[in-house]
Amino acid sequence: MTERNSWFRRHRKTAVPYLLALPAVVWLIALFLIPLVVMLVKSLETCSPITGSCEMAWNWSIFHLEWSMFHKQFFTSLRYAGIATVIDLLLAFPIAYFIAFFSGRRKNFFLLMLLVPFFISFVIRTIIWQFLLSNSGIVLTVLRDLHLVGADYRILGTSTAVIAGMAYNYLPFTALPLYVSLERIDSSILDAGADLYAGKVMRFVKVVLPLCIPGIFAAFLLTFIPALGDYVNQQVLGGISNTMIGTIIQNLFLVNANYPGGSALSAILMGVSLIGILAYAKIVGTKSIGEYL
Amino acid sequence: MVRLVANMLQRSSGPAETQTGNVVLQRVTKQFADHLAVDDLSLEIVAGEFLSLLGPSGCGKTTTLRMLGGFETPTSGTIYFGGQDVTDLPPHKRDVNTVFQSYALFPHLSVADNIAFGLRRKGQSKTEARAKVTDMLDLVDLAGLADRRPAALSGGQQQRVALARALVNQPTLLLLDEPMSALDAKLRKHMQIELKRIQQEVGITFLYVTHDQEEAMTMSDRIVVMQQGRIEDLGTPRSIYEHPGTAFVATFLGASNLMAVTALQHSGDLATISLGGGQHVSVDASALPPGVLAGDLSVGVRPEKISISAEGAAISPASNVLTGQVRVATFTGVGNQYLVATDAGGEFTVYAQNLGDAAAPRTGERVQLTWPIAHTFVVRSPKLSEESEATL
Numbered sequence: 230m231t232e233r234n235s236w237f238r239r240h241r242k243t244a245v246p247y248l249l250a251l252p253a254v255v256w257l258i259a260l261f262l263i264p265l266v267v268m269l270v271k272s273l274e275t276c277s278p279i280t281g282s283c284e285m286a287w288n289w290s291i292f293h294l295e296w297s298m299f300h301k302q303f304f305t306s307l308r309y310a311g312i313a314t315v316i317d318l319l320l321a322f323p324i325a326y327f328i329a330f331f332s333g334r335r336k337n338f339f340l341l342m343l344l345v346p347f348f349i350s351f352v353i354r355t356i357i358w359q360f361l362l363s364n365s366g367i368v369l370t371v372l373r374d375l376h377l378v379g380a381d382y383r384i385l386g387t388s389t390a391v392i393a394g395m396a397y398n399y400l401p402f403t404a405l406p407l408y409v410s411l412e413r414i415d416s417s418i419l420d421a422g423a424d425l426y427a428g429k430v431m432r433f434v435k436v437v438l439p440l441c442i443p444g445i446f447a448a449f450l451l452t453f454i455p456a457l458g459d460y461v462n463q464q465v466l467g468g469i470s471n472t473m474i475g476t477i478i479q480n481l482f483l484v485n486a487n488y489p490g491g492s493a494l495s496a497i498l499m500g501v502s503l504i505g506i507l508a509y510a511k512i513v514g515t516k517s518i519g520e521y522l
Numbered sequence: 523m524v525r526l527v528a529n530m531l532q533r534s535s536g537p538a539e540t541q542t543g544n545v546v547l548q549r550v551t552k553q554f555a556d557h558l559a560v561d562d563l564s565l566e567i568v569a570g571e572f573l574s575l576l577g578p579s580g581c582g583k584t585t586t587l588r589m590l591g592g593f594e595t596p597t598s599g600t601i602y603f604g605g606q607d608v609t610d611l612p613p614h615k616r617d618v619n620t621v622f623q624s625y626a627l628f629p630h631l632s633v634a635d636n637i638a639f640g641l642r643r644k645g646q647s648k649t650e651a652r653a654k655v656t657d658m659l660d661l662v663d664l665a666g667l668a669d670r671r672p673a674a675l676s677g678g679q680q681q682r683v684a685l686a687r688a689l690v691n692q693p694t695l696l697l698l699d700e701p702m703s704a705l706d707a708k709l710r711k712h713m714q715i716e717l718k719r720i721q722q723e724v725g726i727t728f729l730y731v732t733h734d735q736e737e738a739m740t741m742s743d744r745i746v747v748m749q750q751g752r753i754e755d756l757g758t759p760r761s762i763y764e765h766p767g768t769a770f771v772a773t774f775l776g777a778s779n780l781m782a783v784t785a786l787q788h789s790g791d792l793a794t795i796s797l798g799g800g801q802h803v804s805v806d807a808s809a810l811p812p813g814v815l816a817g818d819l820s821v822g823v824r825p826e827k828i829s830i831s832a833e834g835a836a837i838s839p840a841s842n843v844l845t846g847q848v849r850v851a852t853f854t855g856v857g858n859q860y861l862v863a864t865d866a867g868g869e870f871t872v873y874a875q876n877l878g879d880a881a882a883p884r885t886g887e888r889v890q891l892t893w894p895i896a897h898t899f900v901v902r903s904p905k906l907s908e909e910s911e912a913t914l
Contacts, residue, residue: 420593421626423613425640425687433641439630 249318272492290492299477299494303501304473309388309463313395320396321404328423329411340408343401351398355465358394359385362466363481376379386468394462402451404475410444411437450506459501474498542603543569545590545695545727550599552585552751559585561751562599567695567729572721574738577748578774583731586748588695590729592616603694606673613645618673619688620697624704625680627672633659633683634668640691658686661720678709685717689724698730702737709804714740735775739763747771764897765809769820769904778822779870784904786816792895795821801866803842805898818905825871827897830860832881837879841892846870858882 274287296303328339346354361368362384372378384390415438422432460475467473474494481491538732545567552560560582567573575583588594591603592613593906601609608616619640628636637658638651646654659665662682672680688696698717702710718741732738738745739759747754747762747770755767764774772778785796793807795816803821810824811819823842837843853876860872860883870891876883883889 414627417622417624417625417626418628420591420613421620421622421628422639423593424591424618424620425691426614426643427639428612428614431643435643436628 267343268492269480272489272496276486276488278486283488288489291489292497295490295493296497299474302472302477303474303498305471306457309392309395309471309473310453310459313392313399313456314449314453316392316396317400317403318407318448318485321400321407321448323412324406325407327413328408340341343404346398346401349416352461352465354398355394355461358397359465362390362393362484370521386470388467389470391463391473392472394466395456395459398462399452399456402455403448406444406447406451408444410441410447411436414440446510449509454502458498530857541705543694543727544602545604546592546600546602547586548585548600548602550589550596550601552582552589552594553597557749560589560596563751563753565746565753567727569727570725571692571743572718572728572730572741574732574742574745574750576732576735576738576745576775577754578733581748582751583733583748584699585751587620587699587729587731590695591618591620591697607780617694618697619691619693620699620806621681621684621688621701623699623701624726625672625701627680627683627687629672632669632671633664633675634672636672636683637690640685644691654690655686658690661689661723661853662686677704678713681705681713684719687718689726692724693726695727695729698728700732702732704732717741718754739775745775747775749774763824766822766901767898769822769901770899772822772899776890777824777825777871779828779868780820780822780901780904781864781866781868783816783819783821783900786810786819795819795900796853797821797844797866798868799864799866801844801864803844803898805900809898811902814902818903819900822899822901823893823897825859826873826875828870828872828891828893829861830874830883830889830891832871832883833890835890837890837892840895842895842898844870844891846889846891848883848885848887848889851883853882860889862891864891 232410270285271283272291273285273287273289274283275288276283326342328336328343332339360366363369364383364385368382369378373380382400384393418436418440419432422436427435458475458478460473460479462473463473463476476493478491478498481487481494537702539756547563547565550560550563551558562581563586566579575586577583583595589596592608592611592615596609599609600607603617618815627802631639632651635656637655638648639649641654642648655668656665659668664679664682664686667679669674672683674685677744681704684701705713714737717728721741730738730741742759744757745759745762746756749770753760755771762771766772766775766778769780772780782796783795783796786796787796788807791807792804793810795803797803803822830902833845844864844866846862846866848860849863849869850861852859855876857876858874860870860874862870862872864870
């Protein structure tokens with residue numbers, strides 16, 4: 230007993246970080262790693278549509294099958310998520326810039342404002358957008374009354390509605406990492422830029438922008454990845470013509486009970502996003518992404 | 523052509539006596555929301571000199587530097603560079619460069635790119651800039667570190683990069699904002715000599731802001747002592763040390779023994795000053811500030827100018843003498859330090875060099891303090907308000 234105690238005492242310093250990481254590691258293994266393996270295994274099984282019982286069939290062709298059936302929705306997702314992310318980056322940058330450099334004493338107030346939407350459920354927020362964008366909603370009524378759009382103009386059900394909804398819902402995820410990276414820039418570094426003959430524009434291009442590249446990268450990841458797999462915005466605000474891959478996967482699991490198909494499609498989505506991110510990280514060359522996530 | 527005429531017009535509107543290349547602050551005031559940082563300050567910085575702004579924190583020295591750099595705009599007053607009014611010119615249009623207290627190196631750029639930054643913004647080509655960067659790295663003794671990132675350098679090396687990055691642009695005026703405050707004492711000593719060497723080599727005007735009086739003394743051609751947004755004293759290190767203009771300077775710059783003057787009597791070239799307890803000292807009449815009543819004056823002497831001996835020993839001519847009793851005697855290695863309660867009231871600090879004399883006075887002994895009349899100075903007494911603040 231004493232021997233063990235002294236062993237523990239001797240190694241306490243090295244053991245503490247691992248002990249602190251333990252809950253997170255258990256969480257990751259139980260709720261991420263195991264389900265991931267289960268999913269990959271499931272995708273290779275064949276299930277009986279009648280009894281629902283499955284058995285391992287090493288059915289590799291499922292990936293090809295699902296891809297050939299749903300690659301169109303896959304590209305739709307990529308496009309929508311990409312556009313929404315770009316819109317968010319363009320919108321969030323000025324917001325983050327303002328809060329980081331000009332908000333002064335009200336910094337915390339503005340940050341809170343950015344997070345206030347999170348106090349309402351994601352789905353409810355999206356349903357409110359549906360209400361706003363509906364044919365008798367406030368947006369279209371005003372636009373029609375001002376004769377800016379024709380009587381039969383619709384937003385709901387179009388790709389515009391889906392992208393707008395996604396851009397709205399993910400904006401804080403873009404703004405916060407950008408804010409963190411901008412906030413870190415020491416004002417004396419901007420002074421140094423001015424001191425060395427850089428005007429406002431050059432200071433932004435040569436000093437601010439390079440220093441917040443890790444933040445831009447983090448903002449991109451936190452926005453693009455969830456947007457890629459998103460199905461709520463599409464289901465609430467979109468229509469049949471703009472079905473995204475998230476909706477397909479959800480339907481395969483919950484409506485068609487096609488677990489191997491849904492699993493295979495999920496695996497493809499994950500694989501493609503992972504490859505894309507790694508390539509992107511390689512190009513942007515950030516070593517310190519972790520600091521911003 | 524138009525610009526030339528405009529320049530000439532601006533030139534003629536500048537102070538008439540200004541030499542080209544001199545930097546002039548004319549009645550500059552900076553009022554912040556809650557305090558007055560710089561109060562009606564006028565100063566001419568001579569081209570090529572090493573000038574230090576010395577003062578305690580909050581005395582307005584950094585604000586003065588930031589106004590020269592263009593980072594702050596004066597509330598009133600004018601700043602001239604070589605006769606040209608630059609008061610409202612933004613930093614990037616000024617021929618001034620700064621070494622920041624935190625160095626403010628660009629973390630995303632290599633050492634070479636940091637140094638080349640200013641040259642590139644001024645439109646010089648990469649190859650042109652590279653040659654100058656190499657020369658600069660040699661000057662600051664950093665050859666071979668061109669491709670490192672600032673984060674991979676030591677504090678002293680970062681400081682040299684900051685210096686090189688500013689100097690490479692050959693500004694009219696180089697501003698240095700307490701650049702050595704982050705260095706350890708040994709490195710600081712080394713860098714002081716190094717900086718002085720570099721300044722003499724490049725011949726650029728240096729304005730050095732510091733609160734460290736020894737640092738200012740070591741490097742400066744002239745020192746400006748500031749307090750509460752105003753200039754307290756200005757002169758060569760020797761002149762302001764030997765003949766401080768005010769009680770503040772006498773105590774801030776080194777140590778001084780100050781005593782209130784009760785009466786003053788002129789006798790030829792000398793003036794006799796009465797102190798408490800019936801004691802007298804003499805002072806050169808020329809050292810008296812004009813037009814001040816005796817009651818507003820203090821007489822002072824530096825602790826190292828005093829020799830201490832047993833009471834009744836022979837006194838050399840042209841000396842002042844005060845008698846007293848040793849309160850505390852401490853041996854510091856290089857010397858002895860005494861705290862002596864004088865018969866004039868008040869305590870004197872005395873530094874005596876360790877010359878190997880065995881007969882150093884001990885605590886409780888009666889002694890006499892003597893010092894040459896030439897080393898006696900007279901200043902206005904510290905303001906009453908300051909004294910009451912100090913006693914609170």
